[in-house]
Amino acid sequence: AVPLLRATDLSKTYRVGRSLLPARRRAVQAVSEVSLEVMPGETLGIVGESGCGKSSLGRCLMRLQDITSGRLEFEGRDITRASAARMRPLRREMQMVFQDPAASLNPRRRVGDLLSDPFRIHAACDRAEIPDRVAALLRRVDLLPEHAMRFPHEFSGGQKQRIGIARALALRPKLVVADEPVSALDVSIQAQIVNLLADLREELGLTYIFIAHDLSVVRQISNRVAVMYLGSVVETGPVDQVFAAPRHPYTAALRSAVPVPKVDVPRPARTILTGDLPSPMNPPSGCRFHTRCPRATALCKAERPAMLPDGRGAAVACHHPLEG
Ligand code: SF4
Numbered sequence: 001a002v003p004l005l006r007a008t009d010l011s012k013t014y015r016v017g018r019s020l021l022p023a024r025r026r027a028v029q030a031v032s033e034v035s036l037e038v039m040p041g042e043t044l045g046i047v048g049e050s051g052c053g054k055s056s057l058g059r060c061l062m063r064l065q066d067i068t069s070g071r072l073e074f075e076g077r078d079i080t081r082a083s084a085a086r087m088r089p090l091r092r093e094m095q096m097v098f099q100d101p102a103a104s105l106n107p108r109r110r111v112g113d114l115l116s117d118p119f120r121i122h123a124a125c126d127r128a129e130i131p132d133r134v135a136a137l138l139r140r141v142d143l144l145p146e147h148a149m150r151f152p153h154e155f156s157g158g159q160k161q162r163i164g165i166a167r168a169l170a171l172r173p174k175l176v177v178a179d180e181p182v183s184a185l186d187v188s189i190q191a192q193i194v195n196l197l198a199d200l201r202e203e204l205g206l207t208y209i210f211i212a213h214d215l216s217v218v219r220q221i222s223n224r225v226a227v228m229y230l231g232s233v234v235e236t237g238p239v240d241q242v243f244a245a246p247r248h249p250y251t252a253a254l255r256s257a258v259p260v261p262k263v264d265v266p267r268p269a270r271t272i273l274t275g276d277l278p279s280p281m282n283p284p285s286g287c288r289f290h291t292r293c294p295r296a297t298a299l300c301k302a303e304r305p306a307m308l309p310d311g312r313g314a315a316v317a318c319h320h321p322l323e324g
Pocket residue numbers: 248249250287288289290291293294295296297300305317318319320321
């Protein structure tokens with residue numbers, strides 16, 4: 001089968017400000033040689049600390065920003081440098097849900113108008129049909145058709161995110177990239193939104209890329225996971241396998257920082273993450289995790305480890321991986 005989305009050695013470099021520093025010192029490599037695949041119907045979780053480049057990666061995968069190097073394919077077609085005109089029909093098929101629904105909803109427009117936009121912009125249906133389509137969308141995310149007359153500020157945070165999801169789904173996309181869709185919400189609301197996304201995935205046959213810093217949230221909805229550290233993917237695999245038996249020391253450390261919900265589940269041995277996330281402007285040599293890794297050796301400092309597939313759908317980039 002052809003992956004819905006495939007990234008090969010994808011990198012994104014930003015120039016930061018103007019300064020007297022030489023050009024190479026002003027470049028931040030936010031995404032560094034990331035390769036990943038998402039098959040139709042699956043959910044790939046992308047997890048890592050804030051600042052690890054996961055939002056930049058999400059925006060590159062949606063072609064919402066330029067890709068510096070590497071290759072991106074959607075349904076087997078190369079879209080790495082596709083023009084805005086070539087991307088336009090694909091915009092219907094790839095949609096994004098953002099962390100802060102309030103910021104992505106114009107406060108001066110009624111919800112019904114906001115939800116009409118996708119149909120109008122893409123001339124997706126007759127104008128006369130739009131109100132019915134909007135009502136159906138609202139019901140689909142467990143809101144009411146009457147809500148079309150209200151303004152965004154009249155809704156709670158969770159309801160606003162339902163509206164953001166409704167807008168992303170208006171044109172029945174194939175792929176939805178959700179960037180921290182529940183991080184701004186109360187914990188009690190988070191599960192409702194994750195469950196809604198999971199239900200919509202089944203009903204509409206969606207494929208998700210689900211980005212979060214919170215492992216437990218990613219675990220609830222993903223089939224596979226990619227763990228990111230300082231712009232690179234360091235471990236990928238089936239979600240249960242990666243969390244039950246992480247092979248990369250960073251994954252192990254991330255996991256031990258997650259509160260374990262049930263008392264009868266033994267807490268994994270704690271690996272304390274010492275030190276702050278290094279600056280992506282001046283990343284460590286060799287393995288970028290060596291400054292914080294309890295297993296680091298001279299080899300780790302000198303050589304960047306390549307991603308090694310285990311032949312069963314998982315891969316890890318580490319010179320001294322854990323047994324798993
Ligand atoms: Fe740690 Fe070395 Fe593995 Fe990097 S390559 S994660 S420093 S053991």
